Amino acid sequence: MSARFVVGYTANEHGADALALATRLAAASEALLDVVMVLPSEARSSTVPSDVGYERHLKERSRAWLTEASKGLDPDVAQSLHVRYAESFAEGLISAAHEFGASLIVVGAARGGILGRSRIGSVANELLHSSDVPVALAPSGSRELAASVGISRITAAVxxxxxxxxxxxxxxxxxxxxxxxxxxxxLASIDLPAGMDEGLAELTSTAHADEVLAAARRELPATTDVSVAVATGDSIEAAVRSLDWHRGEVVLVASSRLARPQHLFLGSTASKMIRELPVPMIVVPRTSSRRTAS
Known part of the structure; x- marks a missing residue:
């Protein structure tokens, strides 16, 4: 059975970014793409507005947007279009992921972000602190990257x-x-205490990072094509900027220890990383019963 990804679509450039990233991920893994537009539950209320045709008009308009968006998808990607109602956009996407048995939710960055970077808006923030399904955040401008670029490397920030x-x-x-x-x-960034020897601190931090990477590598199957990297800097942001990134790369991060079991909670390190990352980030639950792109 093929994996299924839910992409939260809105009829603007940020929705196009989410759709573009989701298409690349789905094309690379032969997954089914469920494109979802979430309408507010109030749209079904008989009191807002009183016109009985309002809900039908809103749903038809959403369907038209979805159909138009789907025309730009890779024809080789299996897709399904949906309109759902919920109290919030994030709630609707999580419910849709449960409904379809999806292993990933993809959303775009918020308005006002720097081109090529991700800015966490209200929808992504809610997802990244409550979802029990992994969430991928598409940087601004993802729509400019062709589906043929694919996924060239997966960086796991251990x-x-x-x-x-x-x-x-x-x-x-x-x-x-x-x-x-x-x-x-x-990311062996160093926040040096006043007066501490900088060279000694960097050496200690890098040695510890090497130990962590070696331990992580031992947990991977021998058949996995794996490399290791240690990024250093005087901040997480500087460490991220020091690295090389492929155009088709994605970054995988775990949830904070503050996360509820099998749920997401974006930690402080990941929050700092995302400000500088020029590639998409996928956040997974700290412990997960769901399989990501399986």
Whole structure:
């Protein structure tokens, strides 16, 4: 059975970004794409407005937007178009993911973001702190990248501690599904206390990062095409800027330890990373019963 991805669509450039990323992911893994527009529950209310044709008009208009958007999709990507009602856009997408058995939710960045970067808006923020399904955030301008670019590499940010088994499992599944190599990444940024020897601190931090990466690598199957990288800098943002990124790359991060079991919670490191990342980020639950792109 093919994997299914839900993409939250809105009839603007940010919806186009989400759709473009979702198309690339689906094309690379031969997944079915469920394109979903979420309308407010109030649209079904008999009191707002009193015109009984309002709901039908709104749904027909949404269907027209979905149909128009689908014309630009890769013809090789299986797709299904849906209109759903919910109290919030994020709630509607999570419900749709449950309904379809989707293993990923894809959304666009918020308005006002820098081209090529992701800005977390209200919808993404709600998803990234409540969803029990992995969430992918498409940077601004993703619509300019052709589906043929595919997924060239999966970078798993393993953090500063070993034992991120859920993240590594997701990285292996994505690697297999999308035929892409894995890069294990440790962000060994250093927030130096006043007066501390900078060279010693950097050496200690990098040595610890090497240990973490070695432990993570041992957890991966021998058949996985894997490389390792350590990024250093005086901040997470600087460390991210120091790295090389492929055009077709995606970054995988785990949820914070504050997350409820099998739910997302975007941690502070990932929040800092996303400000500088020129590629999409996928956030997975700290422990997950759902399979990402399996």
């Amino acid at each position: 953090g500063s501690r070993p034992g991120a088994s859920a993240l590594l499992d997701a990285a292996v599944r994505l690697s297999k599904a999308m035929h892409a190599p894995v890069r294990l990444l440790s």
